[in-house]
Amino acid sequence: MLGSSELRRLASKVAGNEEIIFPKDRKFTVSIEGNIGCGKTTLLEYFKKSAYVEAIKEPVQQWTNVQGHNALQLLYDNPSRWSFSFNMYAQLTRVQMHTKKHSKPVKMLERSLYSTRYCFVENDFRNKTITDLEYIILKEWFEFLTQKDETKLDLIVYLRAAPEVCYERIKKRSRMEESGVPFELIEALHDLHEEWLIDQTTFKLPAPVLVLDANNEYQQMTQIYEDRRQEILCGYNS
DSSP states (O other): OOOHHHHHHHHHHHHHOOOOOSSSSOOEEEEOOOOTSSSSHHHHHHHHSTEEEEEEOOOOHHHHHHHHHHOHHHHHOOOHHHHHHHHHHHHHHHHHHHOOSSSSSSSESSSSSIIIIIIIIHHHHOOOOOOOOHHHHHHHHHHHTSSSGOOOOOOEEEEEEEEHHHHHHHHHOOOOOGGOOOOOHHHHHHHHHHHHIIIIIOHHHHHHOOOOOSSSHHHHHHHHHHHHHHHHHHTEEE
């Protein structure tokens, strides 16, 4: 992982819209962040063809089958009852993603411990679907877990898309668990991603942020991926 001085230097480059330059011959962990429906899975599918990339998708299969229990469906059906349970399990599965040994130079994660905490747990707390005590427990677990080197990030790629665009994509893809997702949730998650990754006023950034306009359709997005390939892959370009 990058040292704190390197991260500060890279973060200043991102803030100034300069090219991100990464050290060569290093192993990197990149988190692909963004709202539900912003195109994270599509980006991972695109880059997993690279010889340098190990793409690790969100563990949806684990969430929908916890020894026979569909935790994700329960969460959407009754968030006040299941938000705490789901977030505890989500943190576990995120740690498993973070701590998976590198098999290639760039380990690319679909979301991270950080978005679980700063976007999803925070949204549950603000909407009162978790209690004060549950929020404190989740925060303390997060703070403990993110002290470990294995949970650090080298880069965040933020797929920034309007809530309306994300909501339309969710409806088109028609995933069973997402059938009842309200637009208000998408709006709230958008605001939290903006607060965390753009405004940077409430939560500390764990890594430099590369922002991509994800409002575009697939063909345009693939061109963006190619144009920014070397930055997304931390210096690797094929």
